[in-house]
Amino acid sequence: MAARERNGVLAIIPARSGSKSVPHKNIRPFRGKPLIAHSIEQGLAAHNVDRVLVSTDSADYARVARDHGAEAPFLRPADIAQDLSTDLEVFLHALKWLEQEENYRPELCLHLRPTYPLRDVADIEGAVAMLLERPDVDSVRSVTLAPHTPYKMWRLDEASGLLRPLLESDIPDAHNVARQALPPVYLQNAAIDVVRAEVLLNARSMTGSRILPYRMSEIHDIDTEFDFAAAAWNASGALPSGKTFVFSLSALVADGTEDKLGTSTPNPATIAVVNRLHSLGNTVLVSTTRDPGSDAAAEAAQRLDQWGVKYHRIVGGKPRADFHVDDAMIPLFALQRWLDHNT
CATH class of the missing domain: 3.40.50.1000 (HAD superfamily/HAD-like)
Structure with a gap:
């Protein structure tokens, strides 16, 4: 057997067809083209991304993906295209298929969600470069400052009926401390994730344990009709x-x-x-x-x-x-x- 090709940065765009909140949202028109086309074009435009692949369970979605320049060499099995299917299942399936059919394994996998159409290509390139420059790190994840601090959040203890702090902290009475005095907390914004293929395959994790932040200022992930409207208005600046x-x-x-x-x-x-x-x-x-x-x-x-x-x-x-x-x-x-x- 020939030696496995082992190089490059592979962008994977998961795009199942069974969205409940917004039917067929991944191919719904947004700013003149299918929603998924924006992520495809951004991946193709990034100078340090080698391949852009769409994993979908729909032949129609695959055709749309290919029409906009992406690879869509297989249809994802139905059992990993469900509401509760995980990103890890999708990525492992794609990597297994590429290794079996093409004897190819990338160094890095870039996760571009089709529901985030307003990301900048420069941010993709920056996040990929960050992981390439840090061989000691497992992954890079895009984050933004959380709008609300979890230090002031609670969970309900069902047995006692009492509130318990969501976060265990060494800050005394953190929930009563002024917000400005609390440590900054970051929220993943679903724009860009980059992870080593070895981490996916060996640790069975989308991030591993050593994660670098790629800081961004906004969240534009689309999950509902309201999100579609807000993203469209944000895109037009009006x-x-x-x-x-x-x-x-x-x-x-x-x-x-x-x-x-x-x-x-x-x-x-x-x-x-x-x-x-x-x-x-x-x-x-x-x-x-x-x-x-x-x-x-x-x-x-x-x-x-x-x-x-x-x-x-x-x-x-x-x-x-x-x-x-x-x-x-x-x-x-x-x-x-x-x-x-x-x-």
Whole structure:
């Protein structure tokens, strides 16, 4: 048997077809091309990446990948293309296939998730170079400063019913210490991971134990409809404008029900978001379970006016819109957080 080819940096882009939160999100159009195409093009553009391979269970996804320049030499088995399938299973399968079929094993594996379309090629090159320069390190993982410190987080002890600190720390009463005095904590942002092939194969780990941070400033991973919208708006550098948002009438009421509207109190957090979207030039609709032409709907309109809600009209059912703001589509807290972040 010929000696195994053992060199280079292999980018692997996992792209299964069974997304539940956003169906077929990996090939959904984003800025004029399938979402996965952005990661493929970034991998191909990086000067220190030798191959870009897509691991998918879908022939359609494989065709899209090849159309944009990636290799897609196999279809991933269904048993490692499930909701709970791990990245490690995907990478080990790809490495085994390449070794058996091509007698090839890379030195480094670069993990590019197709759900992070806004990464810079320079960051890919920087993370790869970092691991190439440090033979004593197992992997490099992109991180950003965590927005909330885990020193002030708790877990519930089910047996006693008491709160326990999430982190065991040598800082006395860390949960009562000023946030500014606590150590900085980093959150993995899903943009770029680089790991030695030997670590994957021998330690059966995506990172190993010696991990270098590649510091980044943002997170743009796409997992929900809201994430798609936020990434698109971040890409254009603009807040949402010219879109249609639908809020349920119950979301504008403090107790979450429209049954007793006459005695209900307003939900100021929701109303603030509605008014902000209205001021940005979006169409805001309020949906109700009542007949829009009924006296009850007229009462609702009167209450909304009293509460200072800026909207365009009350509608019945679930009308066509760009976004429905509810737990099934865009959670209110996420929309509010995004608007505040871009103020």
